[in-house]
Amino acid sequence: MTDADKIRRAGPLTYRGSAIPQTTTDQRLLDRRGPTDWVHTDPWRVLRIQSEFVEGFGLLSELGRAVSVFGSARIKPGSPYYELGTEVGSLLAQAGYVVVTGGGPGLMEAANKGAAEAGGSSVGLGIELPFEQSLNEFVDTGVTFRYFFVRKTMFVKYSQAFVVLPGGFGTLDELFEAITLVQTRKVTRFPVVLIGTEFWGGLVEWIRGRLLEEGVISPEDPELIHLTDDPAEAVAVIDKAHADMAREKEERAAAEALAREGDGE
Numbered sequence: 527m528t529d530a531d532k533i534r535r536a537g538p539l540t541y542r543g544s545a546i547p548q549t550t551t552d553q554r555l556l557d558r559r560g561p562t563d564w565v566h567t568d569p570w571r572v573l574r575i576q577s578e579f580v581e582g583f584g585l586l587s588e589l590g591r592a593v594s595v596f597g598s599a600r601i602k603p604g605s606p607y608y609e610l611g612t613e614v615g616s617l618l619a620q621a622g623y624v625v626v627t628g629g630g631p632g633l634m635e636a637a638n639k640g641a642a643e644a645g646g647s648s649v650g651l652g653i654e655l656p657f658e659q660s661l662n663e664f665v666d667t668g669v670t671f672r673y674f675f676v677r678k679t680m681f682v683k684y685s686q687a688f689v690v691l692p693g694g695f696g697t698l699d700e701l702f703e704a705i706t707l708v709q710t711r712k713v714t715r716f717p718v719v720l721i722g723t724e725f726w727g728g729l730v731e732w733i734r735g736r737l738l739e740e741g742v743i744s745p746e747d748p749e750l751i752h753l754t755d756d757p758a759e760a761v762a763v764i765d766k767a768h769a770d771m772a773r774e775k776e777e778r779a780a781a782e783a784l785a786r787e788g789d790g791e
């Protein structure tokens with residue numbers, strides 16, 4: 527056999543004769559020599575981002591009914607808000623919801639603790655931070671994300687409501703992301719419940735007053751937010767929204783079935 531008759535198959539590729547590479551794909555993969563700066567380039571980051579979506583979707587897709595609870599990383603046990611967080615976590619777990627938090631300390635921990643005390647399950651979606659940080663001890667299932675926006679997708683995709691306890695910039699970011707997604711109909715029928723009338727009252731008043739008066743939101747927009755001091759009311763709002771949603775889905779399915787029957791006649 528001459529060199530020109532030689533054939534190499536590499537996956538779906540076929541090489542013949544002088545087109546056959548000097549090395550195999552595996553050899554090139556395993557050869558560690560070469561520059562390494564590509565690790566810090568955007569195309570490589572895109573793959574890392576992709577892998578976070580894959581891991582996140584893989585872990586969370588079979589969660590069942592879930593509610594995300596947000597709140598300050600800084601409010602410690604002993605504070606009435608911490609108690610409120612624990613109660614919310616317990617009541618959500620008793621109502622059959624998985625409690626999803628950022629997995630950190632403070633009110634995230636409170637909600638996870640409440641869920642654990644009620645025998646429910648807790649998910650922590652952590653974020654890599656510049657300082658050492660681990661998931662709180664009440665998280666049953668956890669993922670720690672490198673990318674903030676990947677993590678935020680997970681909260682929305684795998685929970686059916688947001689409960690927002692008192693908090694700072696992080697909590698405000700999560701609250702306003704949620705109501706923007708509802709306002710722009712990126713998510714539908716997604717209850718957003720603020721707990722703590724004293725804490726949130728000023729903001730809600732400003733939204734209902736200033737924002738409406740200036741015409742920067744629609745008259746119905748303030749209704750996207752429910753404000754209460756009562757964790758049981760928060761759970762009732764969420765349950766009702768889901769019952770309404772389930773009923774509407776059934777009615778739609780029945781109407782479609784009827785239309786199909788009509789077509790068949």
Ligand SMILES: CC(C)=CCNc1ncnc2c1ncn2[C@@H]1O[C@H](COP(=O)(O)O)[C@@H](O)[C@H]1O
Pocket residue numbers: 595596597598599600627628629630631634651652653655659692693694695696697698700
């Ligand atoms: C001690 C300390 C500051 C730890 C921060 N560790 C954190 N771990 C996980 N999620 C967090 C953390 N800090 C902020 N977040 C996210 O932002 C919200 C709280 O931010 P903030 O404390 O309100 O502004 C939480 O709902 C959570 O989703």
